[in-house]
Amino acid sequence: MTTNKDITIYDLAEELNLSPATVSRALKNNPIINADTRKKVLDLAQQKGYRSNAFASNLRTQKTNTIGVIVHELNSYFMTAVLAGIEEVATEAGYDILIAHSNETVAKERTNAHNLFNKRVDGVIASLAYDTDDLTHFEPFIKKHIPLLFFDRIDNSIAATQVVIDNVEAGYQATKHLIQQGCKRIVHATANLKRNVYADRLAGYKKALLEHKLPYKEDLVLVNDFKEDTGKLIVEQLLAMKQQPDGLFVTNDFCSAVCIAELKKTGLKVPKDIAVVGFNNDVVSRMVEPNITTINYPGKLMGRTIAERLVQQLKTKKNINKQEQIIVPSELIVRDSSKRKK
Amino acid sequence: MTTNKDITIYDLAEELNLSPATVSRALKNNPIINADTRKKVLDLAQQKGYRSNAFASNLRTQKTNTIGVIVHELNSYFMTAVLAGIEEVATEAGYDILIAHSNETVAKERTNAHNLFNKRVDGVIASLAYDTDDLTHFEPFIKKHIPLLFFDRIDNSIAATQVVIDNVEAGYQATKHLIQQGCKRIVHATANLKRNVYADRLAGYKKALLEHKLPYKEDLVLVNDFKEDTGKLIVEQLLAMKQQPDGLFVTNDFCSAVCIAELKKTGLKVPKDIAVVGFNNDVVSRMVEPNITTINYPGKLMGRTIAERLVQQLKTKKNINKQEQIIVPSELIVRDSSKRKK
DNA sequence: CTGAAAGCGCTAACAT
DNA sequence: ATGTTAGCGCTTTCAG
Numbered sequence: 001m002t003t004n005k006d007i008t009i010y011d012l013a014e015e016l017n018l019s020p021a022t023v024s025r026a027l028k029n030n031p032i033i034n035a036d037t038r039k040k041v042l043d044l045a046q047q048k049g050y051r052s053n054a055f056a057s058n059l060r061t062q063k064t065n066t067i068g069v070i071v072h073e074l075n076s077y078f079m080t081a082v083l084a085g086i087e088e089v090a091t092e093a094g095y096d097i098l099i100a101h102s103n104e105t106v107a108k109e110r111t112n113a114h115n116l117f118n119k120r121v122d123g124v125i126a127s128l129a130y131d132t133d134d135l136t137h138f139e140p141f142i143k144k145h146i147p148l149l150f151f152d153r154i155d156n157s158i159a160a161t162q163v164v165i166d167n168v169e170a171g172y173q174a175t176k177h178l179i180q181q182g183c184k185r186i187v188h189a190t191a192n193l194k195r196n197v198y199a200d201r202l203a204g205y206k207k208a209l210l211e212h213k214l215p216y217k218e219d220l221v222l223v224n225d226f227k228e229d230t231g232k233l234i235v236e237q238l239l240a241m242k243q244q245p246d247g248l249f250v251t252n253d254f255c256s257a258v259c260i261a262e263l264k265k266t267g268l269k270v271p272k273d274i275a276v277v278g279f280n281n282d283v284v285s286r287m288v289e290p291n292i293t294t295i296n297y298p299g300k301l302m303g304r305t306i307a308e309r310l311v312q313q314l315k316t317k318k319n320i321n322k323q324e325q326i327i328v329p330s331e332l333i334v335r336d337s338s339k340r341k342k
Numbered sequence: 343m344t345t346n347k348d349i350t351i352y353d354l355a356e357e358l359n360l361s362p363a364t365v366s367r368a369l370k371n372n373p374i375i376n377a378d379t380r381k382k383v384l385d386l387a388q389q390k391g392y393r394s395n396a397f398a399s400n401l402r403t404q405k406t407n408t409i410g411v412i413v414h415e416l417n418s419y420f421m422t423a424v425l426a427g428i429e430e431v432a433t434e435a436g437y438d439i440l441i442a443h444s445n446e447t448v449a450k451e452r453t454n455a456h457n458l459f460n461k462r463v464d465g466v467i468a469s470l471a472y473d474t475d476d477l478t479h480f481e482p483f484i485k486k487h488i489p490l491l492f493f494d495r496i497d498n499s500i501a502a503t504q505v506v507i508d509n510v511e512a513g514y515q516a517t518k519h520l521i522q523q524g525c526k527r528i529v530h531a532t533a534n535l536k537r538n539v540y541a542d543r544l545a546g547y548k549k550a551l552l553e554h555k556l557p558y559k560e561d562l563v564l565v566n567d568f569k570e571d572t573g574k575l576i577v578e579q580l581l582a583m584k585q586q587p588d589g590l591f592v593t594n595d596f597c598s599a600v601c602i603a604e605l606k607k608t609g610l611k612v613p614k615d616i617a618v619v620g621f622n623n624d625v626v627s628r629m630v631e632p633n634i635t636t637i638n639y640p641g642k643l644m645g646r647t648i649a650e651r652l653v654q655q656l657k658t659k660k661n662i663n664k665q666e667q668i669i670v671p672s673e674l675i676v677r678d679s680s681k682r683k684k
Numbered sequence: 685c686t687g688a689a690a691g692c693g694c695t696a697a698c699a700t
Numbered sequence: 701a702t703g704t705t706a707g708c709g710c711t712t713t714c715a716g
Contacts, residue, residue, distance in 0.1 A: 006709090008709055009709070009710070010710095019686065019688075020687090020709085021689095021710095022687075024710065024711060024712090025686090025712095028711090032685065032686090033686085034686090037686085051459070052709090052710080053401070053462075053708085053709050054460065055396075055398075055406075055462075055708085055709080055710090056397075056692090056710040058710090059401055059691095059693065059694090059708090059710075060709080060711045060712085061692085061710085062692075073422075074416050074421075074422050075416065075418060075419055075421070075422045076417060079416075079417070080416050080417045083443075098440065099441050103426070117393070118393050118394070119438075120397075228625065254629075257629045258629060261630075261631055264631065283596070287600060287626060287629070288631075289630075289631070348693090350692095350693055351694070352694095361702065361704075362693085362695090363694095363695075363696080363702075363703060363704080364703075366693095366694065367702085370695090374701065374702090375701070375702085376701060376702085379701080379702085394693090394694080395694070398692070398693030398694040398695085399693080399694055400708090401692090401707095402694050402695050402696085402708050403694085403708085404708075
């Protein structure tokens with residue numbers, strides 16, 4: 001029946017006839033301390049189950065060694081990979097991470113930002129919610145010179161380090177691929193064009209059309225959100241068109257999977273009647289039939305890259321909240337959903 | 343160019359000619375404080391952008407108002423729903439949550455447990471990793487009377503509140519359904535039988551067979567993990583059997599989706615040649631063709647339930663770490679992957 | 685190389 | 701209803 005009062009540096013100091021200061025230094029491996037002394041302290045700490053009180057330490061040092069991460073969703077392989085990447089780098093550099101997910105709403109994102117601010121995180125990494133366009137909730141970080149970095153879903157109205165893929169290029173590659181497979185009328189199903197990723201992919205789509213002398217028609221661009229039933233809706237919109245499209249570029253794998261299922265229900269063959277390209281290389285793209293051609297996104301690399309950047313800023317105090325864009329590679333993965341030629 | 347030194351209660355006190363104590367009380371809405379005084383304090387705090395320093399407060403009160411949540415994965419709708427449920431209740435009760443994911447490894451789970459312990463969370467909610475069988479890393483919480491609760495992936499070697507579904511019943515329902523669809527040789531593809539959920543579902547499978555006078559054959563039970571390629575493996579094992587099975591109960595929707603895809607590749611028809619039932623009601627179960635019959639799991643309810651329990655324990659200091667099991671409802675959802683009869 | 689002492693910001697007895 | 705005071709556990713000058 002241990003009573004479990006916490007052990008403090010005073011307890012250790014007393015038992016070893018040292019001052020708390022020395023114990024503190026020893027515990028931090030301060031080289032100024034005699035090796036023997038340090039060993040004695042470390043051993044006793046171990047034996048007594050000492051654990052540092054982060055609050056006291058944070059209070060004193062005004063640092064938390066914590067990085068806040070705001071994401072718009074949690075349940076995708078992409079996001080999990082990003083988080084894993086961030087975690088690896090952060091842990092190695094001695095930072096903990098605090099995950100807050102906004103569930104795709106600005107309101108929640110705002111709350112999360114305030115929360116992390118009040119938690120006094122040393123830095124923030126964020127990917128914006130679907131409908132965020134007002135970024136005032138991030139200003140407190142800027143004002144206090146707390147590093148704020150964005151990945152994937154970014155916004156240019158705040159100067160910050162941004163880690164992204166080249167969405168224009170990705171949209172271009174996807175569309176070009178469909179054109180090369182013989183598609184002439186390509187529908188582009190996407191989401192909120194205020195969000196950089198979707199705007200850029202549309203730009204890529206346009207670029208590919210132009211380059212191949214295909215007309216850009218506004219009514220072939222379908223803007224919806226990506227809720228569970230959106231795929232159904234897209235197929236309905238598609239079927240309602242006077243002239244049947246022969247290509248479909250959806251900027252989301254989940255949604256493209258639903259589209260394919262719906263298309264098949266109507267008797268249309270994928271890719272024969274309509275070739276489909278998705279986005280993200282989510283597991284689902286390898287699960288449905290036909291397997292979905294998609295754009296691969298290096299989640300883990302993105303996570304590592306942005307975390308490394310942040311750690312660097314934290315260490316050097318340099319380049320904090322300075323506009324800078326880092327592009328990580330992305331690539332088209334061709335699978336059966338779009339293959340019409342050998 | 344605000345210098346942004348943080349505002350403290352001393353700053354407010356000075357400006358209002360009050361003592362820090364009064365300011366502190368006013369900020370906490372202590373009813374003993376004069377309403378006018380309180381208003382003055384609150385207004386000034388607002389105006390000056392005061393934010394409470396949680397470290398000082400935690401250090402003083404020895405509480406963190408934080409709940410640690412350890413989960414074995416992040417990217418499933420089930421888990422996201424659970425987290426959302428926990429968050430709702432926790433937020434309402436004034437607690438923050440700290441999410442740590444073990445990525446299905448005991449090693450990471452152990453680290454996370456230590457981390458949360460060092461972070462001095464007020465309570466812990468956990469769902470065990472795939473291969474956790476030694477729970478010593480949770481003992482520090484017990485020793486310090488920190489409430490520790492489990493959901494879904496539980497273990498009976500530690501006395502704790504557990505929130506689960508009735509896995510025996512779920513396994514029973516799934517199997518019975520297959521039997522009712524005319525299946526005679528039902529393969530049960532599952533995972534680590536040390537983990538309660540899988541052991542219980544197997545028990546349900548056995549019970550259904552017994553009840554319908556079908557023989558239980560050990561070689562029809564396939565134990566694997568649920569990695570991405572496991573579905574392929576399962577189908578291989580299945581095809582290698584001398585006598586072809588006509589039913590397949592997989593305790594994971596992702597995996598059952600892969601199985602269905604693989605079965606189709608070999609020319610077998612689902613459900614005609616082999617009827618399939620999955621588990622979890624993940625989105626993917628509605629995405630592949632045929633849609634997968636599965637067991638629905640009320641994630642959000644589970645999250646809310648366990649968080650309510652924890653908050654209660656925290657408020658009352660009663661029933662902490664006492665063995666108690668709460669069962670939330672689950673149900674079979676019949677879809678096309680198993681429907682052989684009208 | 686080690687120690688003394690102050691202070692980070694807040695809260696809670698204990699006064700008044 | 702408000703003020704005084706001490707202390708939570710740690711780090712860090714400054715002194716020795």
